[in-house]
Amino acid sequence: MTIPKTHPRYQSLCIRERLTDGVRTGITSQVGLIAHGCGEAFDYLLGERTTESAMRAEETAVAMLLAASRPVLSVNGNVAALVPDEIIELGRVLNAAIEINLFYRTEERVRAIADHLRLHGASGVLGTHPDASLHPLPPDHPRSRVCKGGIHDADVVLVPLEDGDRCQALADMGKSVIAIDLNPLSRTAKAATVTIVDNVVRAIPNMIGLTLRMKDLDADRLDDIVSRYDNEETLRTAIEEIVTRGVAEV
Numbered sequence: 001m002t003i004p005k006t007h008p009r010y011q012s013l014c015i016r017e018r019l020t021d022g023v024r025t026g027i028t029s030q031v032g033l034i035a036h037g038c039g040e041a042f043d044y045l046l047g048e049r050t051t052e053s054a055m056r057a058e059e060t061a062v063a064m065l066l067a068a069s070r071p072v073l074s075v076n077g078n079v080a081a082l083v084p085d086e087i088i089e090l091g092r093v094l095n096a097a098i099e100i101n102l103f104y105r106t107e108e109r110v111r112a113i114a115d116h117l118r119l120h121g122a123s124g125v126l127g128t129h130p131d132a133s134l135h136p137l138p139p140d141h142p143r144s145r146v147c148k149g150g151i152h153d154a155d156v157v158l159v160p161l162e163d164g165d166r167c168q169a170l171a172d173m174g175k176s177v178i179a180i181d182l183n184p185l186s187r188t189a190k191a192a193t194v195t196i197v198d199n200v201v202r203a204i205p206n207m208i209g210l211t212l213r214m215k216d217l218d219a220d221r222l223d224d225i226v227s228r229y230d231n232e233e234t235l236r237t238a239i240e241e242i243v244t245r246g247v248a249e250v
């Protein structure tokens with residue numbers, strides 16, 4: 001379908017198109033479309049922009065990832081469809097591993113995402129042969145499968161659009177968890193160490209820019225940025241943004 005550039009919701013319609021293409025090519029699950037609808041609603045309420053508090057969360061996330069010994073970026077079907085080039089570029093500038101990690105895991109979908117990422121220039125993508133599990137979850141369940149040398153052994157994990165249960169499991173394993181989730185009320189948002197309440201299509205490019213700006217900061221400075229961060233405050237601010245913007249609009 002060609003979307004007229006003059007349509008007032010042009011950007012949003014293009015994003016939907018990328019996701020439905022993702023479903024067609026086997027990258028995105030149908031349930032991923034529902035998750036996206038939820039995200040779209042919150043994005044509307046936030047004014048479809050990166051708020052100041054989200055930018056602070058993004059800066060903190062980058063500081064954490066730069067200071068990490070084993071940083072890993074988790075990729076699911078929505079991320080692969082929406083920001084394939086950007087997530088690969090973020091992995092490159094951060095020197096972080098990329099692992100495909102799906103809630104609705106099927107081997108076909110993992111393979112399709114791995115091929116898609118390779119087509120976009122990625123190499124060494126993890127997740128096709130998981131050999132470990134997230135401890136607090138049932139070890140035989142597909143949603144608990146992860147890779148040694150990847151998410152299993154990471155000290156800092158970036159999980160865009162993660163399920164609340166798995167986010168909690170990662171935190172319970174002692175990892176610093178960075179979630180990207182437009183819903184500040186979700187279990188994911190509450191369980192994460194740092195929650196970026198922003199759309200992945202803005203958050204990942206912002207984080208590439210921040211990494212390039214911050215990559216020469218020394219360990220003390222990175223520590224300082226991380227220690228001044230308060231996630232509860234970030235979530236409260238996001239909810240306030242939604243409420244005050246909503247009241248101002250009507």
Ligand code: ATP
Pocket residue numbers: 034035036037038039040042161162163164165180181182183185186187188189198199200201
């Ligand atoms: P909980 O976290 O409470 O367990 P859940 O993870 O089961 O809920 P889902 O709807 O599966 O709920 O999660 C998808 C989440 O991803 C939603 O909170 C939605 O707002 C968010 N989301 C969807 N699309 C995007 C996007 N493009 N950028 C950022 N967040 C998004």
Ligand code: MG
Pocket residue numbers: 161162163164181186187188189
């Ligand atoms: Mg969630």
